Amino acid sequence: MSSIKIECVLPQKCGCGESPVWEEASNSLLFVDIPAKKICQWNSLSKQVQQVTVDAPVSSVALRQSGGYVATIGTKFCALNWENQSVVVLAEVDKDKKNNRFNDGKVDPAGRYFAGTMAEEVAPAVLERHQGSLYSLSPDHHVKKYFDQVDISNGLDWSLDHKIFYYIDSLSYSVDAFDYDLQTGQISNRRSVYKLEKEEQIPDGMCIDVEGRLWVACYNGGRVIRLDPETGKRLQTVKLPVDKTTSCCFGGKDYSEMYVTCARDGMDPDSLLRQPEAGGIFKITGLGVKGIASYPYAG
Numbered sequence: 001m002s003s004i005k006i007e008c009v010l011p012q013k014c015g016c017g018e019s020p021v022w023e024e025a026s027n028s029l030l031f032v033d034i035p036a037k038k039i040c041q042w043n044s045l046s047k048q049v050q051q052v053t054v055d056a057p058v059s060s061v062a063l064r065q066s067g068g069y070v071a072t073i074g075t076k077f078c079a080l081n082w083e084n085q086s087v088v089v090l091a092e093v094d095k096d097k098k099n100n101r102f103n104d105g106k107v108d109p110a111g112r113y114f115a116g117t118m119a120e121e122v123a124p125a126v127l128e129r130h131q132g133s134l135y136s137l138s139p140d141h142h143v144k145k146y147f148d149q150v151d152i153s154n155g156l157d158w159s160l161d162h163k164i165f166y167y168i169d170s171l172s173y174s175v176d177a178f179d180y181d182l183q184t185g186q187i188s189n190r191r192s193v194y195k196l197e198k199e200e201q202i203p204d205g206m207c208i209d210v211e212g213r214l215w216v217a218c219y220n221g222g223r224v225i226r227l228d229p230e231t232g233k234r235l236q237t238v239k240l241p242v243d244k245t246t247s248c249c250f251g252g253k254d255y256s257e258m259y260v261t262c263a264r265d266g267m268d269p270d271s272l273l274r275q276p277e278a279g280g281i282f283k284i285t286g287l288g289v290k291g292i293a294s295y296p297y298a299g
């Protein structure tokens, strides 16, 4: 076995850190702090953080092929110009659901921006149920709705051959798979590939590695787990010194490092004393497997 090392590389104190995305061009990790309405860029070489504050909870950020970024802000798909900090709305969803916001989002291998919604939480994982939907924004800014009745739309990624879409609705405690048609962006044939065990708690963000295995951050479980979606077996558990692990991505040189975000919101004073790094950005090295580059939005 390789020797795994876990370190907090940025003591950020995010209320809810989310959406880690590696940006190769700048050797940086992008991430958001949802309740703080912040999009952050941590430069791994200078160790400096730059941030842009927006006007509503921001739940995901992604690269944009034409430059800058895209982000899900409130219930809007937006484009962000980092230099002048300007935000342009590309599309809006759930207009009839005033209490909804977007949650996790990610770009598919064809450049479509996928993101799902949820009702705003009154406390972590406490919310009006079945209010969310899953959407994608195509490069021509057209919005497609896949399904509704979602509780907490969360982790998503695609298989290496682009034929499967993996998806997590947190309160189902399941990692699901769909057949994926990359040409049309259609999904079909939903099935569960893994049911979380009790101590693994709530499945949140997810990413795929070069061997086609899934890494799932377990909210309240203080860990990331590696799953084989073909056999439905858990292959590995990596525990972190914080409970509210929210998402993970590969990055760094050759995508051999894993970055994990986590939350501080919802922790009692006692847990905060025991977990002073809660809300920080963690780096895991020595996993012995690499990840893949994230896809940029093509619009």
Ligand SMILES: O=C(O)[C@H](O)[C@@H](O)[C@H](O)[C@H](O)CO
Pocket: 016, 017, 018, 034, 103, 104, 121, 123, 124, 125, 152, 154, 170, 202, 204, 205, 219, 246
């Ligand atoms: O990080 C996210 O994706 C959500 O926005 C969070 O609120 C947690 O996931 C949720 O509380 C646990 O289910």
Ligand SMILES: [Zn+2]
Pocket: 018, 103, 104, 154, 155, 204, 205, 246, 247
């Ligand atoms: Zn999440």
